[in-house]
Structure formats: C-alpha cells, structure tokens
Amino acid sequence: MQIFMRMIKWTNGTVTTPDQTLLPLKEVTLEIKTVEQMAEAIKNLRIRGAPLLGAAAAFGIALGAYTSKAQTISELLRDLHAAGETIKQQRPTAVNLFWATDRILNIAKTYKDLSVEELRTAVLAEAQKIADEDAAQNYAIGKNGAELITDDDTILTHCNAGELATVEYGTALGVIRHAWTQGKKIKVIADETRPLLQGARLTVFELQRDGIPVTLITDNMAGYAMSKGLINKVIVGADRIVQDAVFNKIGTYSVAILAHTHNIPFYVAAPKNTFDLKHKTTDITIEERTPNEVTHIGNQQTAPNSTKVLNPAFDATPLKYVTGIITETGIYTKEHFQKFNPTFPL
Numbered sequence: 001m002q003i004f005m006r007m008i009k010w011t012n013g014t015v016t017t018p019d020q021t022l023l024p025l026k027e028v029t030l031e032i033k034t035v036e037q038m039a040e041a042i043k044n045l046r047i048r049g050a051p052l053l054g055a056a057a058a059f060g061i062a063l064g065a066y067t068s069k070a071q072t073i074s075e076l077l078r079d080l081h082a083a084g085e086t087i088k089q090q091r092p093t094a095v096n097l098f099w100a101t102d103r104i105l106n107i108a109k110t111y112k113d114l115s116v117e118e119l120r121t122a123v124l125a126e127a128q129k130i131a132d133e134d135a136a137q138n139y140a141i142g143k144n145g146a147e148l149i150t151d152d153d154t155i156l157t158h159c160n161a162g163e164l165a166t167v168e169y170g171t172a173l174g175v176i177r178h179a180w181t182q183g184k185k186i187k188v189i190a191d192e193t194r195p196l197l198q199g200a201r202l203t204v205f206e207l208q209r210d211g212i213p214v215t216l217i218t219d220n221m222a223g224y225a226m227s228k229g230l231i232n233k234v235i236v237g238a239d240r241i242v243q244d245a246v247f248n249k250i251g252t253y254s255v256a257i258l259a260h261t262h263n264i265p266f267y268v269a270a271p272k273n274t275f276d277l278k279h280k281t282t283d284i285t286i287e288e289r290t291p292n293e294v295t296h297i298g299n300q301q302t303a304p305n306s307t308k309v310l311n312p313a314f315d316a317t318p319l320k321y322v323t324g325i326i327t328e329t330g331i332y333t334k335e336h337f338q339k340f341n342p343t344f345p346l
C-alpha cells in the first residue's frame with residue numbers, strides 16, 4: 001500500500017508535505033503557508049532529499065508570490081527574488097535548491113508584460129511543472145536502472161534516496177522499486193546513516209511498506225557485509241554531481257571505497273538536473289550541521305558535555321569509484337565522465 005504518493009502538494013496557497021523528522025514513529029503532514037515556514041522546514045530537514053528540495057524551493061517561491069503585497073510587476077519580482085535568496089540560504093550542498101530557484105526566477109523575469117495576478121499564476125505553474133517533471137524523471141530512472149538489477153541481487157543503499165526524497169517514487173529506491181515490480185527477487189541492505197538516521201528511519205520505512213525485503217545495518221558494518229559476500233551492488237542518490245565527483249550523504253565516500261576494494265559495482269541514481277558540470281569538488285561548500293546531531297541520538301545525549309565535533313552532512317566520491325550514473329535518459333559511464341572532465345582516465 002502506498003501511503004505517500006506525491007510528497008509535496010499545493011492546495012489553495014498551502015504546501016503540504018510529511019514532516020520527515022518525525023518518521024517513522026509519527027506521520028504528520030506539515031502545512032506550509034509562508035516562505036519563512038518553507039525555509040525553516042528545509043533547514044531542519046522536515047523536507048529533505050535533493051529532488052524534493054528542488055520542488056520545495058519552487059513552491060517556496062510560489063508562496064512568496066501569493067503572500068506578496070506587491071501592486072506592480074517590479075514589486076512582485078523584487079519579492080520573488082527575496083524569497084529565492086531566503087530559500088537558497090538554507091542548505092548549501094544540494095544543487096537542486098539553486099537550480100529550481102534560478103529556473104523560477106529566470107522564467108518570472110521574462111513575464112514582464114503580465115499582470116501581477118497573472119505572474120503569480122505563472123510562477124505557481126512553473127513550480128508545479130518542476131514537481132511533475134521530477135516525478136516523471138524518477139520513473140524513467142527506475143526503468144533505466146532496473147536493467148542493471150538481476151535476480152538474487154542484494155543491494156546496499158545509503159541514506160534515503162526514495163519516495164520521501166523526491167516528488168514521487170525515488171531515485172536509488174526507484175531503481176529498486178522498479179526491479180521489484182518486474183518480479184526480480186532482490187534484497188536490500190540499508191545503512192542506518194548517522195547522524196540523522198535517514199536510512200534506518202526513512203529507507204527501511206519505505207521498503208517495508210512496499211514489502212521489499214530490507215535488512216538494516218549500522219554504517220560501520222558495510223565492510224563486514226561486503227567481505228562476507230552479502231552485498232553485490234550499491235546504489236545511492238546524489239545531491240550534486242560535479243566534473244570530478246558525486247556529492248551525497250556523509251558516508252557515501254567510505255561505501256564507494258569499500259565497494260571498489262571488494263569489486264562491487266557502485267551506481268549513483270540521479271536526475272540530470274543534479275549535474276553541475278561547471279564546478280569541481282573544491283568549488284562546493286559542504287554543509288556543516290549542529291554538533292548536537294553527533295553528540296546525541298534523538299534527544300539522548302551519547303557523548304560527554306562540551307565534546308568537540310565535526311559534522312559535515314555530505315562528502316564527495318571521486319568519479320573513479322563510480323561504475324555508472326543512472327539518469328532519466330540512460331546510464332552514464334566512464335566515457336561520459338571523460339566528457340565532464342577530460343583528465344578522467346578511461
């Protein structure tokens with residue numbers, strides 16, 4: 001049974017989406033009515049996952065349009081720009097916040113001849129389009145990626161690149177879901193994904209709900225599981241793909257190195273709007289989050305008071321460890337990586 005089909009919806013000036021910080025124990029729907037509420041939801045990971053962040057950014061600007069008191073087009077454009085700046089400041093690493101914000105603002109700028117009300121409608125229509133496109137892309141990623149999956153595969157995934165991280169269906173979990181619906185007898189191993197446990201809380205929740213066999217491990221068990229032959233493919237999502245690397249949830253890099261050492265294919269599933277090929281690893285800011293996420297598990301303190309903490313939310317996996325990137329138009333491999341970056345060895 002599908003509980004969440006469309007992860008984010010707009011109804012009469014209100015954006016609704018599940019509060020992902022409360023899952024899997026509580027299923028609460030957030031009602032977001034202002035840009036500031038959207039910003040708070042993004043910052044605190046109530047809404048999370050790169051593709052869903054893109055749709056959230058777009059609907060956030062639509063909220064800016066509908067809550068604006070602007071009387072003229074130039075006043076409304078100014079308010080949309082301010083909404084975009086607020087949204088972009090919330091999380092630096094996933095490209096989707098920036099990509100979706102810029103797409104909406106660039107379109108809005110070309111609509112100078114519309115009335116204020118018509119521009120509001122056009123901004124909302126573009127946000128809706130971004131959401132619809134994301135859903136369609138994920139089904140295509142699922143279909144393309146499922147060709148790589150065979151009967152009896154056990155697939156490791158890290159973090160949550162599922163329905164909850166997208167508008168519909170998921171990217172890495174979309175591939176798994178598609179293979180499962182084709183009748184392939186597959187199993188999943190989910191890394192719990194400290195510090196915020198997106199794997200344990202969200203990936204296991206989604207897969208259990210769909211009846212796909214899933215086993216949870218702590219992050220430090222992946223090497224053991226690979227060395228025992230318990231894993232034969234890895235599929236993860238991505239927050240940003242640059243010329244030389246894939247940015248994804250912290251810990252992805254370690255999984256990729258382990259997979260490489262054990263000769264296990266390591267795939268990334270992501271829509272093409274996650275590519276940011278103007279940039280390379282050193283250009284990208286990795287979000288550093290509050291120390292509390294490391295010194296505590298939920299509300300339970302697990303480290304001494306005043307512990308010094310490092311808490312990067314993402315890491316960069318060099319493309320040399322990536323077997324392929326599954327997109328909505330096909331699977332990118334080493335030949336493509338060389339086009340992103342001519343120094344990439346074939």
Ligand code: MRU
Nearest residue numbers: 048049050159161165237238249
């Ligand atoms: O901090 P989060 O939970 O937003 O991080 C999410 C991830 O790293 C996902 O793997 C990535 O966004 C891909 S989601 C399809």
